[in-house]
Amino acid sequence: MRSLDNLLRNNREWAARQKREKPDYFEKLQYQQNPEYFWIGCSDSRVPSNEIVGLQPGELFVHRNVANLVVPSDLNCVSAIHYAVSDLHVKHIIVCGHYGCGGVRAALDGLDMGLADNWLMHVRDAYEAHFEELEGITSYAEKFRRLCEVNVLEQVRHVSRLPVVEKAWKARKDLTVHGWIYSIQDGLIHDLHLKASGQSEATGIRSLNRSRFRSRRD
Numbered sequence: 234m235r236s237l238d239n240l241l242r243n244n245r246e247w248a249a250r251q252k253r254e255k256p257d258y259f260e261k262l263q264y265q266q267n268p269e270y271f272w273i274g275c276s277d278s279r280v281p282s283n284e285i286v287g288l289q290p291g292e293l294f295v296h297r298n299v300a301n302l303v304v305p306s307d308l309n310c311v312s313a314i315h316y317a318v319s320d321l322h323v324k325h326i327i328v329c330g331h332y333g334c335g336g337v338r339a340a341l342d343g344l345d346m347g348l349a350d351n352w353l354m355h356v357r358d359a360y361e362a363h364f365e366e367l368e369g370i371t372s373y374a375e376k377f378r379r380l381c382e383v384n385v386l387e388q389v390r391h392v393s394r395l396p397v398v399e400k401a402w403k404a405r406k407d408l409t410v411h412g413w414i415y416s417i418q419d420g421l422i423h424d425l426h427l428k429a430s431g432q433s434e435a436t437g438i439r440s441l442n443r444s445r446f447r448s449r450r451d
């Protein structure tokens with residue numbers, strides 16, 4: 234069996250470097266985390282959440298899964314959101330998709346992914362919610378890009394419908410849900426302008442149609 238000595242060595246070097254640069258670094262972190270942001274992103278190894286937004290350990294609470302989906306019956310994701318909102322009191326929930334997402338592509342192409350098809354069914358739901366628009370796009374590359382975007386919109390909708398989020402808004406808590414998309418090609422994040430800081434904005438996002446939710450390239 235091959236060992237992972239290289240990773241363990243990297244870790245020791247990293248810990249030593251942190252300690253050298255900030256002597257109280259680990260001491261401060263061990264008592265509590267106090268992140269302002271909660272990131273819901275794709276598991277894709279090319280989208281390292283903390284790194285692309287320049288945040289340090291302790292500053293970003295993270296949940297990642299294939300195709301950055303927020304499925305209300307997924308206890309894992311919903312528990313993470315619940316904890317982030319109720320206990321960590323994060324101020325921002327960021328749903329960040331990415332162009333070139335393998336999960337989105339598998340759903341678009343109808344590939345046989347075995348068990349994962351059950352998960353990717355939720356991307357197909359996003360497709361169906363935007364069926365007319367997507368069917369009208371003739372270029373495969375454009376359709377793929379657009380499905381990555383509308384998938385973010387659908388997940389923002391799901392977040393904004395969760396009872397814990399609605400309850401926070403009712404209590405006038407400072408909490409904003411954002412929809413972003415990351416481009417692996419150039420490392421840039423694009424704001425899809427899907428922002429809800431309360432119930433009325435969330436309702437606005439839920440009722441968005443093509444004329445109002447424009448692709449960033451439109």
Ligand code: CO
Pocket residue numbers: 275276277299300301331333334335336337
């Ligand atoms: Co992905």
